[in-house]
Amino acid sequence: MTQLHVASEKHLLGTKGMSAQEITSILDRAAYWEQYPVKLSNHLQGRFVANMFFENSTRTRFSFEVAEKRLGAEVLNFAAAVSSVQKGESIYDTVKTLESMGIDAGVIRMKPNGLLPELAEKIKVPLINAGDGNNEHPTQALLDLYTMRKQFGELRGLNVSIIGDIKHSRVARSNLWALQAVGARVSFCAPAGMQAPELAAHAPYISMDEAVKADVVMMLRVQLERHEESMFKSPEEYREAYGLTVKREAAMAPHAIIMHPAPVNRDVEIDDVLVECGRSKIFEQMSHGVPIRMAVIERALS
Template sequence: MTQLNVAAERHLLGTKGMSAEDITSILDRAAYWEQYPVKLANHLQGRFVANMFFENSTRTRFSFEVAEKRLGAEVLNFAAAVSSVQKGESIYDTVKTLESMGIDAGVIRMKPNGLLAELAEKVKVPLINAGDGSNEHPTQALLDLYTMRKHFGHLRGLSVSIVGDIQHSRVARSNLWALQTMGAKVSFCAPPSMQAPELAAYAPYITMDEAIKADVVMMLRVQLERHEENVFKSTADYREAYGLTAARESAMAPHAIIMHPAPVNRDVEIDDALVECERSKIFAQMSHGVPIRMAVLERALS
């Protein structure tokens, strides 16, 4: 088997096309790492991992870095100002430069859609997608699935509503593909201007009243300024129409949970009082990011 073929098997570019077995093995391994008795392991000692962030990130980058250091890897951080990387070639050149210096894996976040798959075909080291444009964010979806499975004990048969800016959301896409593969039922809820019509064939668009009846209500961060034809005059208008308010939360099923990939716009897509309420899993999701990314890094470098 060639070096490129070996790398291809260990890339994590998206959840689309991943098998249920592969997803389950990552979730199971994350459970192992979550209860691991010591903070530092030497599983990836002597391996070099480069974090290449061509787009700003706080939680994802730190989560990967903690995961890498917990596994004993040597960590290289490369952060490019968005303005300094205008062309796909310069991203390619950066990855090839780090590869030529001897990195063993790369974690990469970038703005362009579709470029990551091209890059992965041209490099000999495994690449992990830390978010590419509005395409995918696989480790976020995996930590979301992990959170759901840990709470409910299973994923098959769960109903999950994803509410907000579906059009721009890589989190919505990665969750859609992974949840459907694992047998969950996904629905979207979004204003017409924030819908992604190409996804309607995979998950129905429902009303907010219907969305809050799900087992899992996942709110997405909303940036009204991203929409030229915005029907909402203010964030208060958006909250009134599509926010998870205290009144809507009181209509949720007793067993249902609230999720959000963060960062959270408090009192816009979700009321401030609900961010840390009993049924909220928002900070639990963040804590699960480290064991999930440990499992993903281990898979890439095993």
């Protein structure tokens, strides 16, 4: 088996096409790492992992870095803002340069859609997608599934509503593919200008009143400035129509939970008092990012 073929099986480019078995094995391994008795292990001692962020992200990058360091890997952090990419070097050339220096795996975040699979075909080290355009964000979806499984014990049969800017959301897409793979039911809720029509064949669009009746109510960050012809004149108007208000939370089932990939616009997509209420799992989700990413990095390098 060639090195290229081995690497291709270790990439994590998205949740689309992943099997329930593959997803479950990552969640199980994350559970092992969450319970691991010491903060530092030497599992990946002597291995080099590069965090290649061509798009800014504080939380995702730090989460990956903590995961890598807990596994004992040597970490290289690369930010496009201070790199040769500003001087015109292509993303491919940058990744190829780091590969030629001897990295063992790369975590990559970028704005362009569709470039990652092309890169993965040419690069001989495993690549992990930390978010590409509005295409996918697989580790976010995996930590979301991990949070749901910890809460409910079982993912099959769960009803999950994803509410907000579906059009621009890689989180919505990765969650859709992963949740459907494990037998959960996904519904979307979004104003007309924030819907992704190409996803309607995979999950129905429902009203806000219906959406809050799900087992999991997942709110998405909304950036109204992305929508030039927005039907909402202000964040307050958006909150009134599509925000998770205290009144809407009261209509949720007693067992239901609130999720959000963060960062949260408080009092826009979710009322401030609900962000850390008893049924909110928002900060718990963030804590699960480290064990999930440990499992994913270990999968790439084992």
